Amino acid sequence: xxxxxxxxAEARRYLGVREIPGVNHHPLILxxxxxxxxxxxxxxxxxxxxxxxxxxxxxVGIVSSRFESARSYLEWGRPLDKPVPGCITVLGRxxxxxxxxGAGVDRHGDLLLLGGNQGNSVSIAAxxxxxxxxxxxxxxxxxxxxxxxxxxxxxxVGEA
Numbered sequence: 001x002x003x004x005x006x007x008x009a010e011a012r013r014y015l016g017v018r019e020i021p022g023v024n025h026h027p028l029i030l031x032x033x034x035x036x037x038x039x040x041x042x043x044x045x046x047x048x049x050x051x052x053x054x055x056x057x058x059x060v061g062i063v064s065s066r067f068e069s070a071r072s073y074l075e076w077g078r079p080l081d082k083p084v085p086g087c088i089t090v091l092g093r094x095x096x097x098x099x100x101x102g103a104g105v106d107r108h109g110d111l112l113l114l115g116g117n118q119g120n121s122v123s124i125a126a127x128x129x130x131x132x133x134x135x136x137x138x139x140x141x142x143x144x145x146x147x148x149x150x151x152x153x154x155x156x157v158g159e160a
Contacts, residue, residue, distance in 0.1 A: 062138045073088050078139055
């Protein structure tokens, strides 16, 4: 049984979608811009991580930030203290940011994020926790079970 929230399950459907090199543009990436009410963007080279997150949220009935900026998600939804599956994760980087969905943790403890415009495609990639600016959760969706924190095993009887 999957514990993925609806928007994370929706995001998984698009794994492997990638930019088309050259003058042609992937129609699905263009549709992502339209889904977040940014249909004036007509290429797949403009950084599209926020468009992908918004597209997946909108497809399952959740209003996204509807902005092309990854950092717009720092003011969206409600903050979480720790990452859980499906959390909207905002990262800092020189010159901007990145936004994607929490999908797990690798063996080094880095976050596995499912996002768009990761290597010019929808992919799952590892990112260090030191880059995290915030974790967010949709306002209209009940908060996830705290036992689902990514990278932490639930406490067992006898642990202090």
